[in-house]
Amino acid sequence: MNKNRDLTLKWVANISFVIIAFIVLFPIIGLLVSSFRPSSDLMRDGISLSIDFSKLNLDNYLYIFNEASQYWSWYGNSLMISALTIVLSLFFSSMVGYALAMYDFKGRNLFFVSVLLILMVPFEILMLPLYQLMVGAHLIDSYFAVILPLIVAPVAVFFFRQFALGLPKELMDAARIDGSTEYGIFFKIMLPLMGPSLAAMAILQGLASWNNFLWPLLVLRSNSMFTLPIGLATLLTPYGNNYDILIAGSVLTIIPIIILFIFFQRYFVAGLTSGGVKG
Amino acid sequence: MSSELQKGNTSPSLQKTSFKEPNKFLKFLNSKKVVPYIFVFPFIISFLVLTLYPAVRGIMMSFQSILPGQVKFIGLDNYSRVFNANFYKALSNTTIYVILTVLILTILPMVLAILLDSKYVKFKTFFRASLFIPALTSTIVGGMIFRLMFSGTESSVANQIVSFLGMEAVDWRYQAWSAMFLMVVLASWRWIGVNLLYFLAQLQNIPSELYEAADIDGASKLQKMRYVTIPHLKPIIIFVSTITIINGFRMFEESFVFWETSSPGNIGLTVVGYIYQQGIGQNDMGFGSAIGVVLMLIIFVISIIYLIATGTFKRGDE
Known part of the structure; x- marks a missing residue:
């Protein structure tokens, strides 16, 4: 009896998970399949269940590769901005987090409380004054303006601090006896030990910057400076006839991320669940 | 020399x-x-x-x-200008959105995590990864997909399902209830996998001895859930719901992607959208900042009330 009940439960649970996974993945599959449909059909139907499979073709992709140069300038901007954000934010945030964890110094607790404070102040409150600041500094429409607020990321500082707390302090003393400088200790000994946390934060910062919307929307003005989300959003107008770029472009925006996710799942999970940041 | x-x-x-x-x-x-x-x-x-x-x-x-x-x-x-009809509309939209997303994004991931953690489900890694994938998309790309799935035409997926169920096609982006539905569904779709992971991590931290002890005491499955699992999940429930509340009040993109900056009858207007509309669109920075300060106070007060009500500040809480 009990065995029978367990077996039924097993079937029910597994089948419901198959259904749930299908529902959750359906939008992605729908996007992928629809990207091979003629853009006129897409405009008429949206994403639809009735697909004329004989009409599927590569036209949207051929168009985007051959003629949509603006899409590729958005792609380049997004790549560049994400890469700069990852490098700079990892460099600065790891330094700060490490110092907060490893050194005793005056004001340390004050700094740490400030980190937590920034985590709690919503960016939306700061954005108008920050925008004015960028206008005043003539930084509007530059990579620098997009990147600046992300450089010292409080989530990353917090995460690195927590991680560094677990590192052996004896290593530092041993290195000091060997004549290493404090900077040498950080860059040559401790930073490599922080590898896993660096990978997690690289992914978090990279994804946050790749998908960032509100701030770039404020500070980017010209089409040639747009990032992917901003550029794609301009194609969402009701009058636009850009469904080819919109849909094939969206596929090309998320597929690289999904491929990275498959290879580095562990780090994605660690990064994205590190602080419930809005993305 | x-x-x-x-x-x-x-x-x-x-x-x-x-x-x-x-x-x-x-x-x-x-x-x-x-x-x-x-x-x-x-x-x-x-x-x-x-x-x-x-x-x-x-x-x-x-x-x-x-x-x-x-x-x-x-x-x-x-x-004195902040408290006008548009602001109230934005605030009520945002509040409804917060309530719905908190309920969905706390309860659903928790139930799924408990099921996924049980011995009944196979292919755990695959299901976990599948539910996580939406978190990799931006709100803009995700929203674009949902716009196409829920487009007003009769041949969109959503309307095909609706008419299969014997109802009339819906113009999703132009009715108050369906507008809210779209924003909530988009947010839930993107965040469910992340919250699921928070719950899963905590479930794996519950010592198995507790379940064994409960078994010896002859506890039923439901009793084990009630007295072992749920109390251990409480910190995560508080964490996830607090973050969902704060992110909900900060919501902007989920509305922007469906209606840009103006929706019919403000059905999609949110508080941050109102800041953007007034501060950047109308270039009324002073007014925009005032809305921002009010929003900050609202977030602050609600978070404090919520954390006190859930007993987070009490020490030695079980």
Whole structure:
């Protein structure tokens, strides 16, 4: 009896998970399949269940590769901005987090409380004054303006601090006896030990910057400076006839991320669940 | 000869002096008193310039009327303008959105995590990864997909399902209830997998002895859930719901992607959308800042009330 009940439960649970996974993945599959449909059909139907499979073709992709140069300038901007954000934010945030964890110094607790404070102040409150600041500094429409607020990321500082707390302090003393400088200790000994946390934060910062919307929307003005989300959003107008770029472009925006996710799942999970940041 | 001698004479002393000074300086830079401040320096600058300054400036601006080249203090005028019909509409939209997303994004991931953690489900890694994938998309791309799935035409997926169920096709983006539905569904779709992971991580931390002890006491499955699982999940329930509340009040993109900056009858207007509309669109920075300050206070008060009500501040909580 009990065995029978367990077996039924097993079937029910597994089948419901198959259904749930299908529902959750359906939008992605729908996007992928629809990207091979003629853009006129897409405009008429949206994403639809009735697909004329004989009409599927590569036209949207051929168009985007051959003629949509603006899409590729958005792609380049997004790549560049994400890469700069990852490098700079990892460099600065790891330094700060490490110092907060490893050194005793005056004001340390004050700094740490400030980190937590920034985590709690919503960016939306700061954005108008920050925008004015960028206008005043003539930084509007530059990579620098997009990147600046992300450089010292409080989530990353917090995460690195927590991680560094677990590192052996004896290593530092041993290195000091060997004549290493404090900077040498950080860059040559401790930073490599922080590898896993660096990978997690690289992914978090990279994804946050790749998908960032509100701030770039404020500070980017010209089409040639747009990032992917901003550029794609301009194609969402009701009058636009850009469904080819919109849909094939969206596929090309998320597929690289999904491929990275498959290879580095562990780090994605660690990064994205590190602080419930809005993305 | 003499020049060579001179060289030979001067170079050691030159070395001495040129090495001594930097040495002292380097030593100073390398002392344990100075090093931490150098490491923390980027944070100090960014805190002052990118957080403290804009926060103070934002509060100041909320008391000002800001026109190009003409800034003057106008007392509480901006605040008296804030509480108008549009703001109430934005606030009620945002509040409904917060309530719905908190319920969905706490309960659903928790139930799924408990099921996924049980011995009944196979392919755990695959299901976990599938539910996580939406978190990788941006709100813009995700929203674009949902716009196409829920487009008003009869041949969109959503309307095909609706008509299969024997109802009339819906113009999703142009009715109040379906507008809210779209925003909530988009957010839930993107965040469910992340919250699921929070719950899963905590479930794996529950010591199995507790379940064994419950078994010896003859506890039923439901009793084990009630007295072992749920109490252990409480910190995560509080964490996930707090974050969902705060992110909900900050919502902007989920609305922007469906209606850009103006929706019919403001059915998609949110508080942050209103800040954007007034501060950037109308260039009324003072008014925009006042809305921002009100929003910050609302978030602050609600978070505190919520955390007190859930007993987070109590020490020694079970």
